[in-house]
Amino acid sequence: MSDGLADPARRDGIASMPGAEGRPVAVPAWSIRRVTAMVRRYTYLLLSSWPRILELAYWPTVQMLMWGFMTMFLAENSSYIGQAFGVLISGVLLWDILFRGQIGLAISFMEEMWSRNLGHLFVSPLRPLELVAALVTMSLIRTLIGVVPASILAIFFFGFSIYDLGLPLVGFFLSLLIFAWAIGLAVSGLVLLWGQGAESLAWAAIFGIMPFSAVYYPVTALPDWIAWVAWLMPAAYSFEGMRTILLDGTVRLDLMAIGYGLNLVYLALGTFAFLRCFRIARRDGLLLQQGE
Template sequence: DTFFRSQLGVSLSFMEEMWARNLGHLFVSPLRPYELVLSMFAMSLLRTLIGVGGAAVLAVPIHGFNVVAELGPPLALFFANNLLFGWSLGLVVSALVLRLGLGAESLAWALVFLVQPVSAVYYPVSVLPEPLQWVAAVLPPAQVFEGMRGLLLDGVFDGARLLRAFLLNLGWMAVAGTVFVLLLRSARRLGLLLQVGE
C-alpha cells in the first residue's frame, strides 16, 4: 500500500495542477522543476503517512496486529524504499500525462496494479515463472517484501537485500527524473502547458 499511495500522491498532486489549468501559471513563476517535484514528494509523504499510518493504528485494536512491534526499526527502512519507488512511478506517470494529455491519467491508477504481482507483495519471488523472476529482480519492492517476509517468518533481517533495494531505487529515481525533465521540456516546446485541463 505504501508504494501505491506514494505513487498516487505524486501523480494526483500533478494532475490536480493540470485539472485546475495551473501548470502554465506555475512555470511562468520562478518555480523550478525540481521545486515542483519536491513539493509533490512532500504532499505524497503526507498522504501516505495519513493513509498507511491510520491503517496501522486501526490494525492494533481491530486485528491485534502491531506492525511496528513485529518489524521493529527496519520498518522505517522498508517504508522509505517503497516510498522512493512510488515516487519514481509517480514522476513517470506525471510526465506521461503531461506529454500525452489527461487521457493517460488512468496510468496513475493502473500502473501499480501491473507492478504488484511481480513485486512479491502477495507471494515470494520464487513462485514466479523464471522470466518474471528477472523482472522482480530489478524492482525495489520485490527486495523490500522479500526482506519483510524473511523478518516476519524467520526473524532474520537481510541488510544486503535492503541495500540492493536502495540502490535499485536510486536507478529508478534517476530514470524517472530524466524522463520527467525531458517530457517537461518537450511539453514546454510544444506549448502543452497551456493546453491541458479538465
C-alpha cells in the same frame, strides 16, 4: 394548460422541435440513428487513446496474474497458511505505502493540470526541480495520512502491529516510497505529454508491477522466466525482507541494500523522464492546453 396527451405527436411517441421557419417539426422520440451516432462518437474517443484501449484488458489481466500466482503458491505450500496472517496484513500495509506514495504524487500534479494552473506556475520563478520537491513532499504527507491510521486500526481489530518489525520498517517505508516517487514522476511526465487520455496510467502503472513485486508470496513462487523481472523491482526486496523478519526472525540487510541501489537508479530515471517531458511540453505549448 394541456397535459401533453392532447398533442397527437406526443401520443404517437413523436417529439417536436422548431423547424427552419419557426414551425414545429415532428421528430421521433426514440431513434436508433441517434443512439448509433453516440456509440460512434464514444468509439472514436476510445480509438483515439491507446491507454484507454489497453486499460480494458489491463485490469482483468493484472487481477488474474496476481491471484493466480497466489493460489498456486498456497496450493503447493499449505504449511504457509498457518503463518500467513501477519505476513498478509504486513503485505497489505507495505503495499499501501507504495500505492499511496505513487498516486499521491501523481494526483498532486494532475490537480494542477485539471485546474489549468501549470502555465501560471511556470511564469513564476518556480523551477521544475522545485515542483518535483513539492510533489515528493506532498506524496509523503498523503502516504502518512493514509497508512498510519490503517496500521493503528490493525492493532485494535486484529491484534497485529506492523511496528513489531522494528527499525527495518523505516527502511522498508523509505525504500517503497522512493520507488513510488520514481514511478509517479515518470507517469506524470507521460500524462503531461499525452493529456487526459493517459490519466488512467496514474492508477494502472503501479498495479502493473504488483504481480511481480512479491507482495503476498515469495519470488520463488513465480515461474523462473518471470522471477528475474521481480528481482529488477526494488519493491520485491522490501517484501522479501519483511517476510524473512516475520517468518525467520532474520534481518536481511543485503536485500535492503540492493533495493536501495535499484531505487537510486529508478529515481534518477523517473526524474529525468519527468524533466524531459516537461521540456517538450513547454516547447510545444502544452502547458497552457491542459485541463478538464
